[in-house]
Amino acid sequence: MADSLRKLLEAKTVLSVPGVYDGLSARLVELAGFKAAFLSGACLSFARFGRPDLGLISAAEVAESVAVIRERTPLPLIVDIDTGFGNALNVQRTVTTFERAGASALQMEDQLMPKRCGHMLGKQVISCGEMVGKIHAALDARRSEETLIFARTDALGVNGFDDALERAERYLEAGADAIFVEAPKDLTQMQAIGERFGSQIPLIHNLVEGGKSPVRSASELEELNYRIALFPASLLHLFIPAAQQLLSQLRIDGHLEKLHDQMIDLSEVNALLGADELLAKSKQYEYE
Incomplete structure (x- = not known):
């Protein structure tokens, strides 16, 4: 059984957490030896619905994905719940539903709907008081203290650095289990965040290819006193160009001979996903 997320965060080392969006990606993350996974709202929107990260997916659609992933892996699962899907009462129902589906932590941000990716321009934020509520x-609403509540502020890109720090302080006082100041503009800002909050509470940072982060690695984050390094879209950012290459090759040549060495076959996929184990297990239910 995987360690609880709370136990993992007691360690002094940074926790690298890849983004997932379905059962296969979650399985790959587990087999690669990671200790936790992150259900990115952006990647769920990208991969399942072919839509940008603009708050277009519903709470029910995310909850269903949580349940699918939880069935596939015991890894602690951090779930992006965007704005909580409404006001404080909506947030309570979201927490109850997602906790029941198998979320280990729920990451909520202070954007105003319709929200957008944290590294995009044009964001708006609700009042600090509303987010505290x-x-x-x-x-x-949570039934277990093992279910963690992570608070993210997007105020830096809207109201400036000082407001973002003030919000982080208020969210810490409200009882959040981790703090996420989204999209610091430079290393100086990240150092200030780490110095102010890193000894009090786990700090989260997004490492997004093409994003605005001034750092690129988990080791850099550890030096800055951060504890959770999210790589929310890395799997998809590699998958998309690989898929485009394959489809282009297939359209031009009508076959994929040139790419066979880069592909796995059906038997390997079945082995990866545990087909033999499932078939063996089914035999215990065979009766004469």
Whole structure:
């Protein structure tokens, strides 16, 4: 059984957490030896619905994905719940539903709907007081203290660095289990965040290819006193160009001979996903 997320965060080392969006990606992350996974709302929107990260997916669609992933892996699962899908009462229902589906932690942000990717321009944020109320609502709704509530602020790109720090302080006081100041503009800002909060609470940072982060690695984050390094879209950012290459080759040549060495076959996929184990297990239910 995987360690709880709370136990993992007691360690002094940074926790690298790849983004997942379905059962296969979750299985790959587990087999690669990672200790936790992150259900990215952006990647769920990208991969399942072919849509940008603009708050277009519903709570029910995310909850269904949580349940699918939880069935596939015991890894602690951090779930992006965007704005909590509404006001404080909506947040409570979201927490109850997602906790029941198998989420280990719920990451909520203070954007105004319709939200957008944290590294995009044009974001808006709700008042600090409203977000504090939503954090309290989330904490009241959880049934287990092992279910963690992570608070993210997008205020830096809207109201400036000082407001983002003030919000982070208020969210910490409200009882959040981790703090995420999205999209610092430079290393100086990240150092200030780490110095102010790193000894009090786990700090989260997004490492997004093409994003605005001034750092690129988990080791850099550890030096800055951060504890969770999210790689939310890395799997998809590699998959998309690989898929485009394959489809182009197939359209031009009518076959994939040139790419066979880069592909796995059906038997390997079945082995990866545990087909033989399932078939063996089914035999215990065969009766004369």
